[in-house]
Amino acid sequence: MKREIFVGGVGIGADHPVSIQSMTNTAAQDVESTLKQIRQLKNAGCDIVRVAVPAKAALPAFRTIAARSPLPVIADIHFDASLALGAIENGAHGIRINPGNIGGNEKLKAVVRMAAQSKIPIRIGVNAGSLEKKYQRTGLARPEAMVASLLDKIKFIEDQHFFDLKVSLKSHDVRETVAANRLADRSCPYPLHLGVTEAGTFFSGSIRSALGIGSLLLDGIGNTIRVSLTANPVREIRVARQILAAAGLSRSGVEIISCPTCARTSVDLIPLVAEFEKKIARLQFRGRVRVAIMGCEVNGPGEAGDADVGLAFSRRHGFLFKKGRIVARTDADGGLARLVEMLREMQEEKVHG
Numbered sequence: 001m002k003r004e005i006f007v008g009g010v011g012i013g014a015d016h017p018v019s020i021q022s023m024t025n026t027a028a029q030d031v032e033s034t035l036k037q038i039r040q041l042k043n044a045g046c047d048i049v050r051v052a053v054p055a056k057a058a059l060p061a062f063r064t065i066a067a068r069s070p071l072p073v074i075a076d077i078h079f080d081a082s083l084a085l086g087a088i089e090n091g092a093h094g095i096r097i098n099p100g101n102i103g104g105n106e107k108l109k110a111v112v113r114m115a116a117q118s119k120i121p122i123r124i125g126v127n128a129g130s131l132e133k134k135y136q137r138t139g140l141a142r143p144e145a146m147v148a149s150l151l152d153k154i155k156f157i158e159d160q161h162f163f164d165l166k167v168s169l170k171s172h173d174v175r176e177t178v179a180a181n182r183l184a185d186r187s188c189p190y191p192l193h194l195g196v197t198e199a200g201t202f203f204s205g206s207i208r209s210a211l212g213i214g215s216l217l218l219d220g221i222g223n224t225i226r227v228s229l230t231a232n233p234v235r236e237i238r239v240a241r242q243i244l245a246a247a248g249l250s251r252s253g254v255e256i257i258s259c260p261t262c263a264r265t266s267v268d269l270i271p272l273v274a275e276f277e278k279k280i281a282r283l284q285f286r287g288r289v290r291v292a293i294m295g296c297e298v299n300g301p302g303e304a305g306d307a308d309v310g311l312a313f314s315r316r317h318g319f320l321f322k323k324g325r326i327v328a329r330t331d332a333d334g335g336l337a338r339l340v341e342m343l344r345e346m347q348e349e350k351v352h353g
């Protein structure tokens with residue numbers, strides 16, 4: 001089990017659930033747009049948000065954002081230790097630095113000292129693309145070189161008696177990311193933040209992230225995750241939640257089980273499932289619910305027997321089932337509405353019962 005840290009009120013490591021992060025992509029000095037995006041991220045299920053502080057001019061805006069944000073805010077800093085100091089002074093709930101590009105050991109010491117005084121954690125991020133030259137020349141394979149760099153930085157920071165650390169090892173190469181994190185998991189006691197960096201567009205990036213992050217989560221590795229996509233950050237949260245659900249780690253939400261359709265399919269299932277996904281996107285769920293939508297009543301209820309609730313179709317009817325047992329019948333057109341109604345009732349029971 002990893003050491004426990006807190007970013008604002010969000011616990012990380014120990015036995016805390018895996019938390020979801022994203023990063024705003026609004027202009028650094030545009031307070032209102034940034035706060036609006038943070039609220040959207042929160043509504044989508046994000047736990048912690050990262051905001052880049054690219055220059056000193058962004059610090060006043062950062063101060064307001066950190067104070068008014070409904071999520072804990074981590075300041076993302078590169079190249080300039082004074083920006084890390086400024087972000088901490090201006091209310092960051094955590095900072096993310098790459099110790100290799102922060103300007104040398106004395107500057108790193110100053111950042112660590114101020115984080116300790118302000119009682120906020122530091123994430124040390126080592127990225128394959130910006131690995132320090134001396135580690136590139138070691139002759140080690142890249143995952144090993146990344147971990148060597150990380151362990152040296154950890155040692156230096158621990159020597160300052162600072163232990164509120166989280167670490168990340170990212171590469172755009174999925175295998176490299178997985179290998180480096182497996183190694184780091186065995187080598188250090190700090191929580192791990194997982195992500196495949198610069199993963200790509202919504203479609204390909206989601207697949208690469210699911211493969212990389214998912215492989216590690218299935219090994220029991222990882223305490224926070226970020227799906228990094230060339231897309232609206234809110235979409236990152238949707239993908240992150242699906243990855244957690246598929247790994248059996250989600251705390252709430254709907255997991256949809258739907259069949260791929262075949263010659264037995266009795267209705268136009270594909271748009272029906274898409275419509276269902278849209279309908280439930282606005283519902284807030286307490287706990288996890290598995291919902292099945294299947295194209296025929298012959299195989300449907302049996303194939304989706306472990307779903308909490310489901311719908312299977314014949315040409316004329318929709319059959320609603322719970323745990324594989326048929327509990328109601330509607331006409332085919334009314335099946336979806338009844339399924340959504342059943343879900344609402346189940347949620348009501350959870351709230352009141």
Ligand code: SF4
Pocket residue numbers: 259260261262263264265266294295296297298299300303
């Ligand atoms: S559940 Fe029925 S319709 Fe769907 S793929 Fe299986 S056999 Fe075909």
